[in-house]
């Protein structure tokens with residue numbers, strides 16, 4: 001994953017680079033570093049831990065004068081532990097070349113073998129090999145530009161690279177293959193970064209590097225070349241961005257972003273309803289205007305996504321099949337891209353992603369493009385100006401707003417909300433749902449914000465319940481039908497922020513194996529609102545009970561039967577079955593949050609994770 005920043009110009013380099021790294025930290029935060037060229041000499045500072053640790057250890061006390069060019073990196077470890085040495089920038093043996101890398105150099109072991117022992121490797125990273133390779137090529141060619149080009153031609157895998165060197169101390173070299181890299185244009189200064197987020201405080205003019213392109217960037221000029229070394233004339237994209245987009249949303253009175261984002265959910269659903277309906281009676285998806293014909297004819301959806309977004313896809317399958325009668329396959333992107341993808345003329349690919357940068361999901365889109373270049377690709381994305389947006393035929397924004405907590409909460413609700421309305425829209429388009437039926441569903445949808453607020457008002461009780469389970473070591477989550485994906489999502493939320501083991505199952509699967517785990521030490525979180533599966537879920541709860549499992553049940557208010565056999569119940573308001581996943585998920589988010597807080601975990605930036613997963 002990792003975030004890259006680079007700058008060439010006259011500003012205070014350390015502050016530009018460090019501010020950029022702070023904005024890029026969502027891409028990885030296990031270590032960070034910067035390198036600059038000052039008075040012709042390269043210096044680097046690197047630290048394990050978050051960017052703040054780099055600042056405290058070095059940046060606060062260093063004074064860099066007359067620096068011309070610099071690079072910075074915030075890391076999510078792939079090869080080598082998160083240590084000072086493995087942090088980027090990685091340097092050549094002679095310490096004259098520094099580089100930062102996002103991606104994976106897959107042939108690094110082969111290249112390294114050829115360079116050792118002449119070149120001294122210090123780290124365990126795959127990235128370091130590129131620095132030594134440039135040095136080796138420089139010794140052969142005596143031209144830094146040629147050395148850079150020769151190096152690119154030998155690298156296999158994926159990369160966004162930013163390189164500085166004492167051999168060309170006024171210039172930033174950059175290259176892209178598979179990992180995003182954007183050039184920000186200024187006056188007598190230029191920038192590069194993995195993401196616009198790091199550039200928007202400085203400029204509104206951008207050049208998007210395409211795969212296999214590379215660039216030579218000085219303070220006054222940007223030259224972009226293709227793989228063969230031909231100069232490419234790139235369009236400059238001017239973006240209108242509000243000043244409010246420059247600022248990270250504030251936490252307000254909430255102790256963590258995650259909790260704030262859980263509380264943001266009612267407002268997000270209001271926004272989604274008003275954006276995708278006219279007066280809350282008719283569905284409208286403006287971005288699909290050019291695609292109504294393929295949508296009407298669509299025979300099968302292929303959904304692919306990762307993690308929480310995949311869970312949203314699993315729920316959407318029920319809606320698309322029920323409302324639009326379109327058969328739907330849902331795949332985990334990292335599996336999808338490597339299986340035999342069978343699609344026919346009237347199929348459509350749906351990609352779901354909060355970040356719009358997830359490498360596996362992008363690769364799934366590219367694989368489909370390669371195999372079936374006419375198959376329409378519609379992506380549900382939260383962030384704007386992303387690689388996925390550029391590679392899709394149409395996008396449906398999830399409208400969750402900036403999500404900072406690494407564990408996705410409000411984007412999950414936003415994805416569910418947009419996918420529900422999208423499925424209704426298709427039912428409308430195909431004439432399957434009557435206007436009256438659609439109006440009924442929309443009325444129910446309009447009640448969601450108030451109903452979620454009601455669950456949120458129950459927060460103290462949920463906190464008291466959660467704290468009783470903070471010393472448990474493992475959890476099972478079970479659900480059926482449309483609430484089965486929430487069993488997976490509830491377990492994922494708990495695992496990622498509390499570091500406790502949890503697994504989600506379709507409740508009917510318990511007897512096929514996991515029931516062996518159940519005894520008095522095993523809390524079982526059951527999603528059992530009043531839906532068509534209620535009695536089947538009851539049977540499963542009886543099976544848990546007879547093996548002494550401790551049941552925490554999410555029930556519809558007023559439920560008596562579950563209350564009689566569960567250890568604890570968390571009531572949610574009544575709602576139609578089709579919308580029940582948008583309510584049952586709320587107590588699960590709070591449960592995970594409260595346990596993580598009780599265990600003193602880093603809730604917003606849990607260990608080993610990153611907000612945007614840009615490596616395979």
Ligand code: F6R
Pocket residue numbers: 306307308309310352353354355356357358361406407408409492493496611612613
């Ligand atoms: C879990 C979580 C991840 C993401 C996954 C996909 O809380 O956030 O599982 O859902 O990495 O990310 P996007 O949606 O950005 O493609």
